[in-house]
Structure formats: structure tokens, C-alpha cells
Amino acid sequence: MADKVLTEDDVVAELRSGMTIGIGGWASRRKPMSIIRAIARSSLTDLTIVAYGGADIGLLAATGQLSRAVYGFVSLDSIVLDPHFRAARQAGAIIDEPFDEGLLMLGLQAAAWRVPYLPTRAGLGTDLLELNPRLTTIQGNPYGSPDEIFVAAPALELDAAICHLDRADERGNACFLGPDLFFDDMFLRAATGHRYISVEQVIPTRDLLEEAGTEQRLRVSRMMVDGVVERPGGAHFTECPPDYGRDEAFQREYAASAASPEAWQAFRRSWIDIDEDEYQKRVAVR
Amino acid sequence: MTDSRTASLPDICAVALAECFRGDGEIVANPIGPLPVIGGRLARATFAPDLMMTDGGALLIADDAAFEWTEGPTVEAYNPYRSMFEVCWGGRRHVVMGAVQLDAHGNQNLAAVGSDYARPTTQFVGFRGAPGNTINHATSYWIPNHSTRVFVETVDVVTGVGWHAFADDDAAGRLVDLRRVVTNLCVLDWDSPDRRLRLRSLHPGVTVDQVVAATGFELVVPDDVPITRLPTAAELDLLEVIDPTGVRANQVRQ
Structure with missing residues (x-):
């Protein structure tokens, strides 16, 4: 049986510069932030990100690792536009590939169905x-x-897809517990490989259905997943209901760090250039 | 049957936004932003009871007269984003969007301002769902700051379709359905021979000259421009129920 349980750093070690990576979630909702933070610490460069964008695109724009954004919007919900993305766009620093929200879904669907x-x-x-x-x-x-x-x-064929879900077993069967799966299943199906999920908790397969409450929430199956990262708080500071809401105060700090290079360096030292265990510890005592 | 209470400008705008949905029937009314949402709820609580509305997320809710629900919303259907795209492409939706720029024919810019798209002067949120919305179903706009910065001769980026994009008999063009623009000064529509923005009504106290001066292109101005309908006593009561904390007060440039 395939052993799929990984760490964020294991995931990053599987990725390559120049890849096209699809990121699940929507705006500032259920984004796989612990893996995004690990990418931000890595030497990966020249990334194309396909997303209903939020701090995934914003953070990697701030680090300079994003070269191309394929997106319908880059929003933090309570903050209409991610200011790091705005700064990168206004500096002409990234290649911009705008999509209509629905058009983006069709692109993922086409890739998943293997039609051009x-x-x-x-x-x-x-x-x-x-x-x-x-x-x-x-x-x-x-x-x-x-x-x-x-x-x-x-067809938006992806080299890799990364999503954050609520629960999964060790083999990659997963469920969402919030109001909307968004397009996470399509991102995972649109990827030719390198399909990773982080989850709040890894549980036995036997417990998945009870935890989900209904089989209709078991929307990600192990044939769609190559690796599982267990990381409570992995979506922080984006929302991951019912486990936690958005950390609005933290998000404001993240947004404010776009104000100057110095502000960004300070934010980066405090919240990016530390390992994820340390990050979660610091968040817990804020 | 107007009330002796003086309706505020946000109240008048809320009613004008509600009026956008009159006669829409059993579709998703999807006003975006606090005041359009208040207007949508007001429409459903009064003259458009068949409208369907979201909770801002994945649910369609049956509650009319409230902006938030202390005991939780009454869910009537599940409508996650992918269902919303199906509603959108099926044409059973009326959206009220904002615009960074809007021209006489209704071309909307929501993405970026500046002459070079690769390096815009100011980046905004992106195309969002505007292309798909405007080619599939009814669209109105809410502009809380009527000015020549918004109403421009030519938008820098076309994110939402305008009337002149297609020939009259075009299969896609037949689906374009731009309805109204509600601003802090007036209500506009495209009910003119060449589908240019037309002054439909003036909010109380606003003059034609004021609107013309705040508009960066030639507006169609009829000989007689009526005053925007004032809220009824029942509507003023409902606005207090829908928005008891007065969110609407800060949503309009006075």
C-alpha cells in the first residue's frame, strides 16, 4: 500500500522551478498556506500559479517566486485586493494571464477530461x-x-496541484467540512502528477464517513492524491470552517507588509523564515 | 404614500437598487456590496417575492427582511460556486456589480487602470466573473461615487460587455441584457436609440447639470427627467429591519 503521508518540506522537494501549480481554495478561504509558506522558504523560482487567488498568489508575488499568474481575481475577501499582488502588477514584475472565473473552471474541467x-x-x-x-x-x-x-x-493542465481539506486518511481519501468544496477536486484532477493535500487531521478510513457526516462530502479520493500532509492550522490565516475562521488581524498585518520593502522583510522574518511548527506556536500565543 | 420622515440618500439609493429587480421573477438576484444587498432584500420583501438570494456564501436563503440572522438563516437551497456558474450560464441571474470605469455603452472595467496592461497604474481585483455575467444574464451597476473618473469616454480594460460589442442579430449579442446604473446622483439606463446611457431619474435635489458635469461622456438627457421614486413608509420601516445598525449610511458619497 502506498505510503502518502509527507511533510511540507517533502512536498516542496518534489516540486521544480518553472512548474505550473494549481492551488485550491477561493480568495482567503481554505488555502494550503503551510505548503505555500514552505514554497516561500525554498529556492523554487519561475512558478506559474493557477488559482482563484488570494494570499497564495500574493505571498509568492512578494517573494518574487511567482513569474506568471493565471487567475480570475486575487482577493483576501475582507480586503478586496491582495496588496502584494497589486504591488507586483504595478511594478510590471509578473506575467498576467487574466481569466473569467467560470472560464477558469472550464479550463480545469477540460484538463481533467483530457479534451483540449x-x-x-x-x-x-x-x-x-x-x-x-x-x-x-x-x-x-x-x-x-x-x-x-x-x-x-x-485545458489548464497542471504540473502540480495543492489543496487544503479538513480530514483525510493516510491514503488520500479526503473530505471538506465547510460550506463549499470550491474547485479543489477539479484542480486535483487537472494535474498530471504531484497532487498534494494538507489536512487539519489524518484519521482512519473507518472514521471518514462519520466525520464527514454525509457521503456527499467525500469528494476527494485517493486516486486523485499523491501525498497527504497533516497540519492543524495549515490554512491559517485563511478561513477553514468549521475548524476555524479567518484570522483577520493577522491578515491585516500580512496586507500591511506590502507597504514597503522594510515592512515586508520584517513580516518575512517573523512569519515566513521560520519552520511551520514554530509558526503555529507563535500563532497560538498571539 | 411617502412618509413624513425624510428619506436619506442611502435609503433612496437602496430603493432604486431594489427597483432594478422588479419583474425579475424566480431568478437569483445577486447584488454585490452592502447597499445593493440591502436593495435586493428590500425588493424581495416587497414587490419581488420570488427572487432567490444567497447568504454571501454557498447557500440560498429564504429570509427577506434582515441583513444578518441572529438564529441562523433559513436555507432553501445549496448553491456552491460551481452551481452559481450554472445559474449564470443558464441566464437565471441578475447581478449588480461595481465598476472602476464605465463607458456610455456599458463597457465595464474592474481589472486595471493605465495605458499599459502589463504594468498598470493601478491594479484592481481582476476580471472576476464579469465577462461570463455580462454575456449570460441581466446586469446592473452600482456606482456610489458618480464622477468623471468612473464615467469615462473609453475604459482602459473591458471586463464587462457593453451594448455595442455585437451585431443586433448576433447569437451571443442576443444574450446581453444590461439594465440600469444606480449612482449617488441618479438612475441611468440604456433605453435610448443607440444604446447610450440615458438619464432615467434624478435623486431629489440633484440637477441635470450636476450629473452632466460628473459624467465624462455625452449623456442622453430626455426633455423631462423625473425624480427618483422616494421610499414608502413601509419601505423605510423595512430598511430599519433589514439594516438596523445603519450599514447603509456609509455606503454612498453624499
Whole structure:
């Protein structure tokens, strides 16, 4: 039986510079922050991040490891825009590949289904097609008008996918306990390998269904997962209900650290350049 | 049947936002931002009882007259984000979005301001769901700071579709359904021959000249512009129930 239990550093050791990495969650909700922090401490560079973005894109923009953002938004929810992302964009420091939120979902779905694209109208009549060179249109409805135009949502094949869920067993069967799975299952299915989840708690398979409360929450199965990291608080400072809400005070500190290089260095020394055990200890006594 | 109490500007804007949803029937009303949400709840509590609304997350809730629910919301359906995309693409939704810039034909910019997209002067949140929203279902806008910075001749980035993007008989163009713009000064719509923004009504005390001066393109101004409908006594009562702490007071540039 495959042993899939890893640490954050084990995960990072499997990743390579230049990879396209999909990150689950949505804005400042259930982001795999302990693995993002481990990436931020690593020598990985030139990363393409595909996400419904929040501090994942923001933090890796701040460290300079992000070279390309594929996203519909980069928001911290209670703070509309991640200021680190804003700073990187206004400095012209990253390649920007804007997507419509739904178009991004179709791209992940296309990759998961192994088709090159899925048709949609989202993007027609806007500047998406001009500003994102990855996007193109197709002409002709084979069942209707030869003149009809669609946007071809391109398959967003991922080199790696990383998500944070609530519970999992050692083999990678996992459940979400909050209100929304978001698109975590699609991210995991869109990746050709390197599919990692962090979870609040690893439990026996026998207990998964009871913990989930209903089989409809068992939405990630072990065929979708290559490695499991057990990390209570792993999504901090983003929310991970019902285990914990967003740490708004911490998030404000993170956002404020975009104000100057000095502020960022101070935040980085206190909260990034320490190992994850130490991070969780410091959070607990804040 | 207006009340002897003086309606505040946020109250008037809330009612104007509610009016956006009149006649929509059984669709998801998805106003974004505190005042549009208050307007949406007011519409459902009064003249649009069939609307469906979210709790801001993955649930559709049946409660009308409250902004928050002390004993928890009454859930009527599960609507996670991927279901919302299905609602959106099926056309059964009316969104009220904001805009960093908006032009006469309704092209919206939510992403970035500046001449070079690769290095914008000011980055905003991104395209979000604007392209998919505006090509699939009814869209209105809420602009709390009516000014020439927002209402511009040409937007720097088109994130939301405008009326002139498609030919009249275009299969995609037929799905475009831009409804209204509610601002702190007035209500606008596109009910004009060439689908340019038209002054629909003025909030009490606002003049045509004020609106024209705050708009960076030529507005269609009818000969007679009515005053925006004032809240009824029942609506003023409901606004106190929906928003007892007065969140709406700080949502409008006075």
C-alpha cells in the first residue's frame, strides 16, 4: 500500500522551478498556506500559479517566486485586493494571464477530461481575448450556424496541484467540512502528477464517513492524491470552517507588509523564515 | 404614500437598487456590496417575492427582511460556486456589480487602470466573473461615487460587455441584457436609440447639470427627467429591519 503521508518540506522537494501549480481554495478561504509558506522558504523560482487567488498568489508575488499568474481575481475577501499582488502588477514584475472565473473552471474541467478546450461565451466582447494570449476563439457551431463564435477555454493542465481539506486518511481519501468544496477536486484532477493535500487531521478510513457526516462530502479520493500532509492550522490565516475562521488581524498585518520593502522583510522574518511548527506556536500565543 | 420622515440618500439609493429587480421573477438576484444587498432584500420583501438570494456564501436563503440572522438563516437551497456558474450560464441571474470605469455603452472595467496592461497604474481585483455575467444574464451597476473618473469616454480594460460589442442579430449579442446604473446622483439606463446611457431619474435635489458635469461622456438627457421614486413608509420601516445598525449610511458619497 502506498505510503502518502509527507511533510511540507517533502512536498516542496518534489516540486521544480518553472512548474505550473494549481492551488485550491477561493480568495482567503481554505488555502494550503503551510505548503505555500514552505514554497516561500525554498529556492523554487519561475512558478506559474493557477488559482482563484488570494494570499497564495500574493505571498509568492512578494517573494518574487511567482513569474506568471493565471487567475480570475486575487482577493483576501475582507480586503478586496491582495496588496502584494497589486504591488507586483504595478511594478510590471509578473506575467498576467487574466481569466473569467467560470472560464477558469472550464479550463480545469477540460484538463481533467483530457479534451483540449471547452466552448463558452464568457470572454466574448471583452478585452480578455486580447490581454491573455493563451485564449482564442473558435468559429462555427457544428450543430447550427457556421458563423457562431465561441471562446475556447483552454485545458489548464497542471504540473502540480495543492489543496487544503479538513480530514483525510493516510491514503488520500479526503473530505471538506465547510460550506463549499470550491474547485479543489477539479484542480486535483487537472494535474498530471504531484497532487498534494494538507489536512487539519489524518484519521482512519473507518472514521471518514462519520466525520464527514454525509457521503456527499467525500469528494476527494485517493486516486486523485499523491501525498497527504497533516497540519492543524495549515490554512491559517485563511478561513477553514468549521475548524476555524479567518484570522483577520493577522491578515491585516500580512496586507500591511506590502507597504514597503522594510515592512515586508520584517513580516518575512517573523512569519515566513521560520519552520511551520514554530509558526503555529507563535500563532497560538498571539 | 411617502412618509413624513425624510428619506436619506442611502435609503433612496437602496430603493432604486431594489427597483432594478422588479419583474425579475424566480431568478437569483445577486447584488454585490452592502447597499445593493440591502436593495435586493428590500425588493424581495416587497414587490419581488420570488427572487432567490444567497447568504454571501454557498447557500440560498429564504429570509427577506434582515441583513444578518441572529438564529441562523433559513436555507432553501445549496448553491456552491460551481452551481452559481450554472445559474449564470443558464441566464437565471441578475447581478449588480461595481465598476472602476464605465463607458456610455456599458463597457465595464474592474481589472486595471493605465495605458499599459502589463504594468498598470493601478491594479484592481481582476476580471472576476464579469465577462461570463455580462454575456449570460441581466446586469446592473452600482456606482456610489458618480464622477468623471468612473464615467469615462473609453475604459482602459473591458471586463464587462457593453451594448455595442455585437451585431443586433448576433447569437451571443442576443444574450446581453444590461439594465440600469444606480449612482449617488441618479438612475441611468440604456433605453435610448443607440444604446447610450440615458438619464432615467434624478435623486431629489440633484440637477441635470450636476450629473452632466460628473459624467465624462455625452449623456442622453430626455426633455423631462423625473425624480427618483422616494421610499414608502413601509419601505423605510423595512430598511430599519433589514439594516438596523445603519450599514447603509456609509455606503454612498453624499
